Amino acid sequence: MTYTKQTPLSRRHFLAGAAAGTTVLTLHPYSVHAASNQAHLRIMETTDLHVHVYPYDYYSDKPIDTVGLARTAAHIVDIRNEATNSILLDNGDFLQGNPMGDYIAYERGMAEGDMHPVIAAMNAVGFDASTLGNHEFNYGLDFLMKSLAGANFPIVSANVVTERGASPREDKTLLKPYVILDRMVTDGAGAEHSIKIGMIGFVPPQIMNWDRRHLEGNVSTRDILEAARAYVPEMKEAGADIIIALSHSGIGSADETELMENASVPLAQVEGIDAIMTGHSHLVFPSSRYEGFAGVDAEKGTIHGKPAAMGGFWGSHLGVIDLMLENSGGEWKVAASASEARPISKRNEDRSITPLVESQDFVLASVAKDHEETLAYVRRAVGKTSAPLHSYFALVADDPSVQIVSIAQKWYIEEMLKGTEHEGLPVLSAAAPFKAGGRGGPEYYTDVPAGDVAIKNVADLYLYPNTARAVRVTGAQLKDWLERSAGMFNQVEAGKADQVLLNPEFPSYNFDVIDGVSYQIDLSQPSKYGPKGELEAPDANRIVDLSYDGAPVTPDQEFIIATNNYRASGGGDFPGAKGDTIVFEGPDTNRDVIVRYIVEQGTINPSADGNWSFKPLADTSVLFDTGPKAKDYLDDLTTLNIEAAGDGPDGFARFRITL
CATH class of the missing domain: 3.60.21.10 (Metallo-dependent phosphatases)
Incomplete structure (x- = not known):
């Protein structure tokens, strides 16, 4: 040799x-x-x-x-x-x-x-x-x-x-x-x-x-x-x-x-x-x-x-x-x-x-x-999407741009856990919108029309070169993960009109939607966690009706959550994701996972499944700002009672949701 x-x-x-x-x-x-x-x-x-x-x-x-x-x-x-x-x-x-x-x-x-x-x-x-x-x-x-x-x-x-x-x-x-x-x-x-x-x-x-x-x-x-x-x-x-x-x-x-x-x-x-x-x-x-x-x-x-x-x-x-x-x-x-x-x-x-x-x-x-x-390869289609991939309403409703990331992560982690001690546990998937306006301005949104999807479009869906991770959590940790995420919203007074919905101090990349379970967010409750993950109201319960496969989630129930290395290692300070619950560290970036999923599927169906929503509050409405192009997709939001409400500041458009 x-x-x-x-x-x-x-x-x-x-x-x-x-x-x-x-x-x-x-x-x-x-x-x-x-x-x-x-x-x-x-x-x-x-x-x-x-x-x-x-x-x-x-x-x-x-x-x-x-x-x-x-x-x-x-x-x-x-x-x-x-x-x-x-x-x-x-x-x-x-x-x-x-x-x-x-x-x-x-x-x-x-x-x-x-x-x-x-x-x-x-x-x-x-x-x-x-x-x-x-x-x-x-x-x-x-x-x-x-x-x-x-x-x-x-x-x-x-x-x-x-x-x-x-x-x-x-x-x-x-x-x-x-x-x-x-x-x-x-x-x-x-x-x-x-x-x-x-x-x-x-x-x-x-x-x-x-x-x-x-x-x-x-x-x-x-x-x-x-x-x-x-x-x-x-x-x-x-x-x-x-x-x-x-x-x-x-x-x-x-x-x-x-x-x-x-x-x-x-x-x-x-x-x-x-x-x-x-x-x-x-x-x-x-x-x-x-x-x-x-x-x-x-x-x-x-x-x-x-x-x-x-x-x-x-x-x-x-x-x-x-x-x-x-x-x-x-x-x-x-x-x-x-x-x-x-x-x-x-x-x-x-x-x-x-x-x-x-x-x-x-x-x-x-x-x-x-x-x-x-x-030439990255500029041409590697698959198709049957629905638009946009993030204009990602902070107020189940969203296609977040949905496709969750679907791809779940697909990947389920395959990676085959043959391990974790196979057979329910696999959920956590994903957050990266491009959702805010300091990025009124054009800072994902917007890929239905039809061809090129590889470079994946950067619009997933901005960061994170790598795939999986964590094993209890039902109690799952609920608190969602409570932390629900800090995106200001507390709302029932029976009052046109209250500001979004907390401007809360970054969109910390608004995790967890796919695979269904739940509602009760905006009348205070947020349990502050914008940086600090415990503020220990007895608050914004997350209600949390269920898996039609049955209520119990505190001791166990789940796998597909996520990324940033979140799994403590990024954002989420309960259940502090680095000590990691059971799989993938060698692939989340971007690569999405590309592989699109290539394998040929045509993807990113339509949001509506697994989360706001709990109804009588005679109550909230306002939020998003990109002006959001008006093109209003008809798709069948799960929300939403309407245009004029112009917001700095080029944003304002919308009203009746809860």
């Missing part, structure tokens, strides 16, 4: 043209101060690229400065100029994750000999090795293997098994578990030496659940730590001087448990591993995000004393580990290390973005044709 390439690890000849015009940077201190028996090795990492080559948001159909391997490549060029020796690695999740990936998988396909665009871009940049992430399996094994065939670099994975042996070393793995690269390094005196650099890769074992339909019966997974303890000694026996773990696994608990998803902390304790590249979490290391984690030094960038890095996601950062290697008695050892994560952009105090690098033309050119084809 030795991959021989007797070329120096210094700057690559094919990047000479790309680097032309770039200011040559001062050598890194390790390179400057290396002695005759020392060599500075700079290890670079991308992770969770998710097919983001161009700095472009295909959902909103516009360029952006926060993503793209073409931008990250600028750092790579500079770093190859800063260090005497360098190596570039990818840590997985490169094959899926944006519309370009879906276009290749669902539309163009991969025949034998075809080149996947992200592989073409990685070849152009000059990666030395990679591992698999969990998303590599989303399109099936045949698509995966055809895509990998075009790589000019080895791709390793130690814990995905096609034939299971008595121990990992007797397994037949889908890919090589590890690779040992024969390289030449230049020491501080300018002399060249041979060195064997071992790379071993790991993926979360949870792929067997996340992509069961593709993997069950074809492959199985080993525990990450079990595989590492088997193969790392073998790599040493094979002559590896240093070993780098490509851990597509986050930085989590220091306590080892079986089949850990985020196993990078205990992995660092495996003897023989010299450095760890982490990923999967879409976070940055070193960073203050990991202060206080057991075994982790968030300032030095080490895990159990070993250097580590995590380069964000979508090309947002380049993870960098500097190793000062020292040769003693013919053996290379790590004498010193440093870690960093270089960003490609900076977010300013006013929320604007300043790019820190420019795109590298040679990377853009490698996928230019695929980029243009993807633009």
Whole structure:
């Protein structure tokens, strides 16, 4: 499993043209101060690229400065100029994750000999090795293997098994578990030496659940730590001087448990591993995000004393580990290390973005044709909707734009929970309107007419790149979740006309509608919770007639609620969603779930089912403001006694609801 390439690890000849015009940077201190028996090795990492080559948001159909391997490549060029020796690695999740990936998988396909665009871009940049992430399996094994065939670099994975042996070393793995690269390094005196650099890769074992339909019966997974303890000694026996773990696994608990998803902390304790590249979490290391984690030094960038890095996601950062290697008695050892994560952009105090690098033309050119084809793909229909998708009345009635998100989330979570201990529990779905006027103005609404739905329309339905989650709650928590959501409304006095309905301090993205149960909101009651989730009226009961499948919900009844990572982890401070009830953390964004649902259904029926409403109050009316185009959809609101009530402020239209 030795991959021989007797070329120096210094700057690559094919990047000479790309680097032309770039200011040559001062050598890194390790390179400057290396002695005759020392060599500075700079290890670079991308992770969770998710097919983001161009700095472009295909959902909103516009360029952006926060993503793209073409931008990250600028750092790579500079770093190859800063260090005497360098190596570039990818840590997985490169094959899926944006519309370009879906276009290749669902539309163009991969025949034998075809080149996947992200592989073409990685070849152009000059990666030395990679591992698999969990998303590599989303399109099936045949698509995966055809895509990998075009790589000019080895791709390793130690814990995905096609034939299971008595121990990992007797397994037949889908890919090589590890690779040992024969390289030449230049020491501080300018002399060249041979060195064997071992790379071993790991993926979360949870792929067997996340992509069961593709993997069950074809492959199985080993525990990450079990595989590492088997193969790392073998790599040493094979002559590896240093070993780098490509851990597509986050930085989590220091306590080892079986089949850990985020196993990078205990992995660092495996003897023989010299450095760890982490990923999967879409976070940055070193960073203050990991202060206080057991075994982790968030300032030095080490895990159990070993250097580590995590380069964000979508090309947002380049993870960098500097190793000062020292040769003693013919053996290379790590004498010193440093870690960093270089960003490609900076977010300013006013929320604007300043790019820190420019795109590298040679990377853009490698996928230019695929980029243009993807633009055509996102601009054309991938399905149809039988009813308009608008959010003009999303805060006052069951709404089609929220309904389709709920339907797609429920469809996804039900599939993901098959074969788990949670299968069979009622699955509900929580979704909120993101574009509902407010500070966004009278045009800030979702408005997709009946008919064709393009992928870029999904950005109108779901603004944020959240990932899918599921929580397990009781009936009591479910009711309080809805009580928290009902803080959207001001208290109303029965028998009084034209009272203001909406609380302007309550953001629309915290108005969760829960599909799968039916309920009414009694506006005559005070809100139990304040705008930020603070308990204000413990005895208040706005949620009435809460039922599931025609029967009242009991406090001890159990439910699964499909939602997103923001809400499930405590965003908005909702009862039942504080991070301690999560039973499933999906690898997919909610946007991707919606797109997949539309593609699979062909024609979607987002008509709201009217599962929630206001409790009738005699001789009572309320006023609310929405976008002027809402008048076009008034006839659709058969569940509300609603009428136009003139103009609202700042270009909004005003409507009256008789309760």
